[in-house]
Amino acid sequence: xxxxxxxxxxxxxxxxxxxxxxxxxxxxxxxxxxxxxxxxxxxxxxxxxxxxxxxxxxxxxxxxxxxxxxxxxxxxxxxxxxxxxxxxxxxxxxxxxxxxxxxxxxxxxxxxxxxxxxxxxxxxxxxxxxxxxxxxxxxxxxxxxxxxxx
Numbered sequence: 001x002x003x004x005x006x007x008x009x010x011x012x013x014x015x016x017x018x019x020x021x022x023x024x025x026x027x028x029x030x031x032x033x034x035x036x037x038x039x040x041x042x043x044x045x046x047x048x049x050x051x052x053x054x055x056x057x058x059x060x061x062x063x064x065x066x067x068x069x070x071x072x073x074x075x076x077x078x079x080x081x082x083x084x085x086x087x088x089x090x091x092x093x094x095x096x097x098x099x100x101x102x103x104x105x106x107x108x109x110x111x112x113x114x115x116x117x118x119x120x121x122x123x124x125x126x127x128x129x130x131x132x133x134x135x136x137x138x139x140x141x142x143x144x145x146x147x148x149x150x
Contacts, residue, residue: 001096004134005082008094014083017093020059021046023139024071026104029120030139032129033066036115038087041131044099044139045069045118055098063102067118068109071102077142080134099138 008014021044024031033045045066049058056073063071077099086093111118121129123143130136 002080002134003082004080004132004137005084008083009092012083012092014092014094016096017086018049018055018096018098019047020049020055020062020098020100021135022059022063022071022073022100022102023077023142024063024069024102024104026120028123030123030126031063031067031069031104032119032121032126033111034117034119035066036117042119042129043131044135049098056100059100059102064108065113066111066116068111069107069118070105072105074101074103076100077138080137082132082134097132097134099135101142 023044031045032042034040034042045063046059047062047066049055055076059073060071063069079096079098082095082097084093084095123139126139127136130139
């Protein structure tokens with residue numbers, strides 16, 4: 001599985017942390033989330049898969065919590081890994097990021113997860129906004145494919 005970001009520090013113990021994230025389209029724009037803490041950054045909506053939860057169930061839950069939107073998942077695009085420290089949990093993690101293509105269906109309300117704000121962005125601007133280079137690479141590849149098919 002391809003890695004993005006910092007290489008693994010062999011002196012560090014990492015816990016696997018699988019998560020599901022969505023490249024979510026609606027009306028020609030892509031839905032992102034601004035996360036205020038632990039450090040402000042713009043991300044693809046999504047997050048950790050809870051014990052006993054499927055990848056797609058986790059994505060539906062996380063997108064609703066972080067953006068207030070319900071989605072329809074179209075297909076899985078792939079996965080990548082990255083090594084990081086997660087201060088909100090107090091451990092180092094090998095994040096296994098499953099990326100899905102989806103479309104927004106309707107807005108239910110405001111995000112329920114504290115410190116999150118939904119943002120709509122033009123696709124061409126998304127790559128430079130995302131904090132994760134793995135997420136940005138998936139968006140870039142998707143946009144190249146879509147442009148070829150037009």
